[in-house]
Amino acid sequence: PSKKRKPGGSFCAVGGCSNRSGRNKVSDHSGRRFLRYIRLPTDQASKQKWVVRMNRDSRSWQPSLSTRVCTDHFFLDDFQEGDLERYHARANPETRTLIRLKVDSVPNTDRRT
Numbered sequence: 001p002s003k004k005r006k007p008g009g010s011f012c013a014v015g016g017c018s019n020r021s022g023r024n025k026v027s028d029h030s031g032r033r034f035l036r037y038i039r040l041p042t043d044q045a046s047k048q049k050w051v052v053r054m055n056r057d058s059r060s061w062q063p064s065l066s067t068r069v070c071t072d073h074f075f076l077d078d079f080q081e082g083d084l085e086r087y088h089a090r091a092n093p094e095t096r097t098l099i100r101l102k103v104d105s106v107p108n109t110d111r112r113t
Contacts, residue, residue, distance in 0.1 A: 010037035012070035013063065014109050015055030019070040027072055034087060036099055037068035046106075053107045069107050071099070078105035 009021035019035065027035040040063050041047045051063060076084065080100045087097040 010066075010068045012037065012073070013054060013056070013067045014069055014073055014107060017070060017072070019072060032071075032076070033093075034071060034097075034099055036071045038071065038101060039065075040067050040069070049106050053109050055109050073107040073109055074101065074105055075108060078102055 009023075011020040012018075019037075021037055027033060040050050047063070050069065051058065054069070071079075078101055080102055083097070083099045087099055090097055
């Protein structure tokens with residue numbers, strides 16, 4: 001018997017965004033090559049700020065533990081500077097690099113940043 005294959009990867013939960021980790025490997029922003037999928041904050045106040053900015057109907061949608069937002073919805077200033085420096089300085093472009101948000105960052109979903 002063959003096993004059913006589950007679709008894998010993360011997808012961006014922002015309303016109107018179609019980025020999915022299995023399909024989109026790089027950002028479509030000029031000058032930005034990384035595309036990551038970030039979990040919502042665990043702190044309830046911060047999480048609520050994110051949910052409000054996600055262009056979703058809060059009456060019919062609530063985030064789960066697996067909800068992600070892609071990095072296309074953040075400004076470069078929202079990322080920790082040292083992480084971006086290490087990303088750009090790496091010798092092998094295939095090497096994964098940790099890219100973290102600053103603590104107070106929230107998605108910008110009015111337009112792609």
